[in-house]
Every structure is written in C-alpha cells, then in structure tokens.
Amino acid sequence: MAKIQMRTPLVEMDGDEMTRIIWKMIKTNLLEPYIELKTEYYDLGLPRRDETDDRITVEAAEAVKKYGVGVKCATITPNQQRMSEYSLKRMYKSPNGTIRAILDGTVFRAPITLPCLKPAVRNWKKPITIARHAYGDIYKCSEFRVPGPGKAEILFRDEAGNELFHETVFDFKCPGVLMGMYNKDDSIESFARACFNYALSTKQDLWFSTKDTISKKYDHRFKDIFEEIYEKDYKAKFEKAGLEYFYTLIDDAVARVIRSDGGFIWACKNYDGDVMSDMVATAFGSLAMMTSVLVSPDGNFEFEAAHGTVTKHYYKHLEGETTSTNSMATLFAWTGAINKRGELDDIPELCAFAKTLETASLATIEAGYMTKDLAQLAELEHIEVLSTEGFILKVRETFDKMRKN
Numbered sequence: 001m002a003k004i005q006m007r008t009p010l011v012e013m014d015g016d017e018m019t020r021i022i023w024k025m026i027k028t029n030l031l032e033p034y035i036e037l038k039t040e041y042y043d044l045g046l047p048r049r050d051e052t053d054d055r056i057t058v059e060a061a062e063a064v065k066k067y068g069v070g071v072k073c074a075t076i077t078p079n080q081q082r083m084s085e086y087s088l089k090r091m092y093k094s095p096n097g098t099i100r101a102i103l104d105g106t107v108f109r110a111p112i113t114l115p116c117l118k119p120a121v122r123n124w125k126k127p128i129t130i131a132r133h134a135y136g137d138i139y140k141c142s143e144f145r146v147p148g149p150g151k152a153e154i155l156f157r158d159e160a161g162n163e164l165f166h167e168t169v170f171d172f173k174c175p176g177v178l179m180g181m182y183n184k185d186d187s188i189e190s191f192a193r194a195c196f197n198y199a200l201s202t203k204q205d206l207w208f209s210t211k212d213t214i215s216k217k218y219d220h221r222f223k224d225i226f227e228e229i230y231e232k233d234y235k236a237k238f239e240k241a242g243l244e245y246f247y248t249l250i251d252d253a254v255a256r257v258i259r260s261d262g263g264f265i266w267a268c269k270n271y272d273g274d275v276m277s278d279m280v281a282t283a284f285g286s287l288a289m290m291t292s293v294l295v296s297p298d299g300n301f302e303f304e305a306a307h308g309t310v311t312k313h314y315y316k317h318l319e320g321e322t323t324s325t326n327s328m329a330t331l332f333a334w335t336g337a338i339n340k341r342g343e344l345d346d347i348p349e350l351c352a353f354a355k356t357l358e359t360a361s362l363a364t365i366e367a368g369y370m371t372k373d374l375a376q377l378a379e380l381e382h383i384e385v386l387s388t389e390g391f392i393l394k395v396r397e398t399f400d401k402m403r404k405n
Contacts, residue, residue, distance in 0.1 A: 001403075003036045004349045010337050011063040011302075012039035015073025016046055018310035018388075021317060022327045023073045025392050026334055030399070034353060035338070040067065044095050046076045050088050057095045061102035064302050068344055071337035072099070072304040073330065093139070096304070100134035104187050105296035106194035107132040108265075109277040109306055111284035112291060112328055114365055116378045120283045126263030128280050131198065131206075132273025133191040133222075134294055139270055141181035152178050183218070185225065190297040192226045195267045196234040196245070198295075205244045208267040209253035222269060223247055277306060286373050288326030293336055303336040305329040313388075324372035325388040331361055331395075360399035369394045 014023060031037055042060035049056055064070035076082055077094040100107070110129040146152070150172050156165040169178070199206040208226050210219035230238075230245055238245055248256065250272060257266060268276055281290035292306040306329055313323040335354040342350025365374060368382045375385045386394055 001034075003034060004347070004353055005036050006038040006341065006350065007345045007347065008069075008341065009038045009040045009067055010341055011060060011067050011070035012041045013044045013060050013070060013072040013075075014041065015044055015075040016309045017074075017076065017314035018317060018323065018325050019074040019305060019307075019330060020045060020309075021314070022325060022330050022388060022392075025389055026327060026331055029389075029392050029396050030331070030357060031334065031338075033396075035350070044072070044075050046078065046082070046086050046088070046092075049075075049092055049095070050086065053089070054092050054095075054098070057098045058102065061099040064099070064103060064300050065296075065298075068300050069337050069341045070300075070302040071333050072096075072302060073333075074305045074307060074309045076309055097139035099302060100294060101136070101140055103134070103294060103296040103300055103302060104190060105134050105294040105300070105302070106191050106198075107134045107273065107277075107292060107294050108198060109273075109281070109290055109292045111281055112289040112332060112362075113284060114362060114378075116366055116380050117285040117289070117374065118377075118379055119285070121258060123259070124262040124283070126261060127284070128257065128260075128262045129198075129202075129204065129265045130273050130277040130280055131191075131195045131265050131267040132277060133188070133268070133270050135187040135191070135270065136183040137181050137270040138179070141179050143180075144178040146172050146176040146178050148175055149173050154180065183221075185221070188222055188225045189229065191267075192229045193233075194295055194297070195226075195265065196230065196238075199243060199245070199265050200234075200237055200241060202265070203241065203243065205264040206246075206267060207253060207256070207264055208245070208247050209250040209272070210269055211250050213249060219269070226267075281306060285377050286326055286328075288329045288371075288373065290329055291332050291336060292329070301337070301340050303333040303340070305333050317388075323388045324385060324391075326371040326373050327388065327392055328361060331392075332358065356402055357395075357399055360402055361395045363402075364391070364395050364398045367398070 014020060040063055042056055044057055075095045078088055078091050083091055108129055108131050110127050113127050152169040154167050154169050157163050195206055210222050212220040212223045281287045287307040290306040292304050294302040310325050313325045317323050335358050339351050339354035368380050369384050369386055371391050372385050375383050
C-alpha cells in the first residue's frame with residue numbers, strides 16, 4: 001500500500017539514553033514503513049544541548065509555535081552527577097520546563113488502562129487525568145547556595161522605581177540554601193481555562209487543589225483566579241453538562257483521590273502535578289503507561305513520554321545485554337502527535353493510522369505479549385515477556401493483521 005502523505009511537518013525532539021534507542025525503533029518499525037514521515041528535527045540529547053548552550057531547546061519550542069504540533073522524547077535534566085558524567089559546561093534546566101515556559105500551556109496526563117492491568121488502588125475503576133500547570137514555580141526559579149551568615153531579602157520595585165515590597169526572608173546564621181519563584185496571572189488564567197475546557201470536552205468533573213492555608217498570597221491567587229473564571233464563564237456550562245467543579249486543599253484532595261473510583265480531572269500546580277502524575281501512573285500500572293500532552297492557549301500541542309530516560313536499561317544496552325523496556329508512552333506520544341497533525345491538516349488517513357496503531361499496541365498486551373514491567377503486573381493466564389525491540393515488532397505484526405482485515 002502507498003505510504004500516507006503528510007502536508008505539514010511535526011516538530012520532532014529527540015532525547016537521551018534508552019528512550020533515544022526506543023525512539024529510533026518506533027520510527028523505523030512502526031512509522032516510516034507506513035507514513036511519508038515529514039518532521040523538523042531537533043536533537044535535544046544532552047551533548048547537543050551542551051554544544052549549543054541549550055539554544056536548541058528554545059529553537060525546538062519556537063518551532064512548535066510555528067508548526068502547531070510537536071513530539072518529544074524523554075531527556076535528561078542534569079544534576080551534579082550528570083555534570084561530571086557528560087563534562088557539561090553548566091547545569092542546564094529541565095528541557096520540559098523550558099519548552100513549557102515558552103508555550104505557556106497546561107499538561108494533561110492520563111494513564112493507559114487495560115483490563116489485564118488492575119490498579120494498585122483497587123477501588124479505581126476509571127482513569128484519573130492530571131492537569132498540570134506548566135509554567136513557572138520551581139522549574140523557573142532562582143536559586144542560591146548561601147555560603148554563611150547574612151540576610152536574605154525579597155524586594156519588588158514597579159516600573160517607575162517605587163519600592164512596593166521589601167521583606168526579610170531569613171536572617172541566616174549559618175550556611176543554607178535560598179530559592180525565589182514566581183508566576184503570572186495570565187498564565188494561571190490560561191491554566192484555568194484549559195482545565196475547564198478540557199473537562200467540558202471530555203465530560204469529566206474537575207478538581208483543583210493547592211495549599212492556600214499556608215501560602216496565603218501565592219497559592220491563594222491560583223484559587224481566586226479559578227473561582228473567578230468559573231463563576232463568570234463556566235458555571236452555567238458545567239451545570240448544563242451535569243459536571244462538578246470544586247476546590248480543596250491538596251492534602252484533602254490526596255485523601256479524596258485515594259478513596260474515589262476515578263474518572264475525573266485533577267488540576268495541580270506545576271510541582272504538585274509533576275509528583276501526582278507519577279503517583280497516578282504507577283498506581284495504574286507503570287510510568288511507561290501514561291499519555292502526556294501540553295496544550296497552549298493559542299492552540300499548539302506538544303506530545304511527550306511522561307517518564308525518564310531509563311538510564312539503568314541504557315547501560316545494560318551499551319554492554320550488549322537484552323533489555324525489556326516498555327515503549328508504550330513513547331509510542332503514544334507519536335500517535336497522539338500524528339493524530340493531532342491529521343486533525344489540524346484534515347488528513348483522516350493519518351488519524352485512522354494513529355488510532356489503529358494504538359489499538360494494535362493495546363491488543364498485543366491483552367494477547368499476553370508485553371515487556372517485563374507489565375508482566376509483573378498483568379493478570380493473564382499466559383504471558384510472554386518480550387525484549388524492547390521484540391515488543392515493538394510484535395505490535396507491528398498485530399498492526400499489519402488489523403490493516404489487512
């Protein structure tokens with residue numbers, strides 16, 4: 001059969017370590033044989049980021065704004081150990097954080113569920129979607145290693161030079177650490193609208209949580225903006241759709257989530273969403289069984305794997321050992337991006353391809369063929385553990401059978 005043609009490129013952002021290996025396997029075995037794949041390629045592997053002083057990450061984000069859809073492989077956010085390992089010039093910030101700050105979007109993460117994978121929280125019957133504010137907070141903070149005694153202060157001057165706020169943060173008597181972070185009303189407003197719109201489009205209740213009892217200005221501002229926008233623009237729509245929006249403290253939200261049966265959207269600030277999405281993914285089965293899409297206010301989409309670069313498997317791979325690494329999140333990042341490209345360019349064949357490939361991957365697991373992480377969780381009578389590449393090839397076999405039928 002002739003390959004499916006694309007009109008507009010996808011922005012392709014390659015990554016690091018084992019996920020970089022998987023990235024190439026998916027392209028070679030599941031995409032390029034069927035699609036005349038058109039991408040604008042950016043190598044966000046750590047060596048290339050170091051070589052360009054991280055300009056490549058900014059260029060990739062700007063390309064997503066230009067073309068509307070991007071797909072990203074998992075990348076390393078270096079710590080001190082990685083600095084030495086890769087001989088880096090400096091400790092670069094999270095590529096995801098940089099991209100999210102430029103696109104100013106909201107990340108929606110939902111588990112990939114299957115009947116054979118029972119959640120660790122047994123009363124969870126339906127997926128829980130984490131809506132993560134993808135701007136500011138700790139990911140764009142300023143940090144300082146305090147060397148010894150001294151006074152840390154916070155100061156704000158308006159454009160005219162007037163001092164509007166000046167307060168001592170802490171009077172240090174010994175070494176310590178210091179952090180300053182921020183957010184913007186317009187970004188929080190975009191976050192709120194994205195959450196309300198997503199809830200209406202998916203017909204799910206929306207929960208929102210912060211810790212405004214402790215953070216009486218910072219977190220409380222999030223709470224107020226959500227409430228103002230809901231009352232003004234969304235309350236009637238939610239009531240008509242039979243949906244509920246409510247706010248609660250994050251510790252109460254955690255308790256409610258654990259007791260619930262799922263099937264709702266949980267909106268969280270940036271750091272909270274980072275942590276809670278991993279918790280939800282793991283409880284539903286695996287970090288590699290989680291979809292993730294960044295949606296910007298101006299209609300741009302960036303699909304990514306929600307997990308890390310699987311360093312342990314990568315070093316086994318380098319030593320010639322056979323690995324059994326789950327590729328589902330990376331695969332669904334590609335299918336999500338391809339489907340969205342098909343929607344925006346009105347190419348139904350692309351959308352159908354993406355949906356069929358997703359169905360084939362799920363059917364492969366349900367038939368008992370899976371990677372080691374899922375084999376330890378799946379409740380099936382017959383299970384065959386496959387290698388990293390073996391699973392991808394098995395998905396292709398299932399996909400080819402579906403296409404013939």
